[in-house]
């Protein structure tokens with residue numbers, strides 16, 4: 427199902443998640459729960475002039491949800507809100523649609539392309555993105 431190298435990247439981020447911990451002075455924050463798996467992640471953002479200048483997360487969950495959140499924080503740091511919106515769209519397309527998506531834009535996030543067709547895993551991988559969206563919308 428998932429390529430070996432890609433699996434390693436997921437396990438890597440699961441064991442040593444990037445941007446893990448409380449973010450002091452955050453401007454946005456939201457918590458997400460994926461009940462079907464038991465994943466719980468809180469995403470914190472510091473946004474200045476429509477740019478995500480810093481991001482962090484805390485939480486517990488399966489390897490896919492934790493790695494996905496970790497890789498997401500890497501991917502969105504330093505990006506504008508518009509770029510983040512575009513990334514979210516591409517990520518969602520990759521996992522849920524039969525349309526082409528931009529591998530160049532997604533970069534390491536393509537590691538999750540192998541879980542397409544496994545709805546419960548897709549939920550784990552997309553939860554943090556929905557949480558991010560909630561945080562941006564002030565929920």
Ligand code: ZN
Pocket residue numbers: 460463464465487488489490491550
């Ligand atoms: Zn999960």
